[in-house]
Amino acid sequence: MCDNGKIDILSMLPDELENAVAELGEKKFRAKQIFEWLHVKKVSDFDQMTNLSVQFRSVLNQKFCIKSLFICKRLESNSDNTVKYLYELEDGNHIESVLMEYSYGNTLCVSTQVGCKMGCRFCASTIAGFKRNLSASEILLQVYTAERDSGRKISGVVLMGIGEPLDNYDNVVDFLRLLSCPEGINMSLRHVSLSTCGIVPRIYDLAGLNLGLTLSVSLHASDNKERSEIMPVNDRYDIDMLMKACRDYFKTTGRRISFEYALIDGHNDSMDDARRLAKLLDNFVCHVNIIPVNKIKERNYSSDRKSAQRFRKYLEELGVNATVRRTLGADIDAACGQLRREYEI
Known part of the structure; x- marks a missing residue:
């Protein structure tokens, strides 16, 4: 968990991310896109995930956080x-x-x-x-x-x-x-x-x-x-x-x-x-x-x-x-x- 009570998405393994995305009513392939943004492109903000809809990014931002150092x-x-x-x-x-x-x-x-x-x-x-x-x-x-x-x-x-x-x-x-x-x-x-x-x-x-x-x-x-x-x-x-x-x-x-x-x-x-x-x-x-x-x-x-x-x-x-x-x-x-x-x- 993050300090604000949101879920630490950067700690989630691919299968955990797939399950979380499915619970939000999205297709499982979205989890692969998110994982790539986090661990290959290493973005620090959901708004940088440009192949996701604005609405879905808003949902992610409400439920999850991306930690930083x-x-x-x-x-x-x-x-x-x-x-x-x-x-x-x-x-x-x-x-x-x-x-x-x-x-x-x-x-x-x-x-x-x-x-x-x-x-x-x-x-x-x-x-x-x-x-x-x-x-x-x-x-x-x-x-x-x-x-x-x-x-x-x-x-x-x-x-x-x-x-x-x-x-x-x-x-x-x-x-x-x-x-x-x-x-x-x-x-x-x-x-x-x-x-x-x-x-x-x-x-x-x-x-x-x-x-x-x-x-x-x-x-x-x-x-x-x-x-x-x-x-x-x-x-x-x-x-x-x-x-x-x-x-x-x-x-x-x-x-x-x-x-x-x-x-x-x-x-x-x-x-x-x-x-x-x-x-x-x-x-x-x-x-x-x-x-x-x-x-x-x-x-x-x-x-x-x-x-x-x-x-x-x-x-x-x-x-x-x-x-x-x-x-x-x-x-x-x-x-x-x-x-x-x-x-x-």
Whole structure:
């Protein structure tokens, strides 16, 4: 629903739109026309839908709304063309997206919630507090708005911004279906990565859908004691439960899992940590993405690329496939959560 009580038409899947149009006494093909206006031509007003009658447009305007995002702040890196967006939602809340340029295309990191309730100790998003879930349209509009503003075609999406995607499961799945809909922008979900801190039941639900996307699991530690200290979710879904879910996910989907490992000096960066991690991932078809932790003023955590490369070497000596995440937008603090938190203080 929209703030004015109207139905959020941009979140509706094609079959839902067909049913809604039929209930208004119109032919079902009108739904295809509306869907094309919304998701191909990306109009923001029903009056722009010129192949619909004025009377029908008036009915649509009375019953439905087309949500929008306002670019509140835009930062562009001088070094690598990364663009960081702070968006204002219609209710006054704020979220972030980051547009990243690679040799193979442009990828957008999107938010799925206003804030986050997972409480990871090293994350700026959770410090600012949780407000609400984003609708499917509010996630999708981050893609549409960034494309419109930048003039760049977005060929990949990473659900790794503010929020825990699997804590907003239903809206995220609807977003993925809209993103990949053949009648819309038709993005292959093989170009989509979903990052989760490890909500185990939802990993099984996602596996059952077999969408073809890449699952990225925020592991960040190799034993329960260490992981619980920085990730409260581990108290509910411990490493044994999480790893079983990951193995079952691979068995069901055939998709290799990426494990994210935010490196924190003095906490999880030793050779012993590497040995425990290698043992944990033994015989697992996966990849480890080592991430130098971003500095935030409320936490005394830090690391750098030198530390990350050293830890990568440890893992490779132990036979683990690992890389260090490329740092983009360093001159604009492109990690999600920081801009929103600073803006709302």
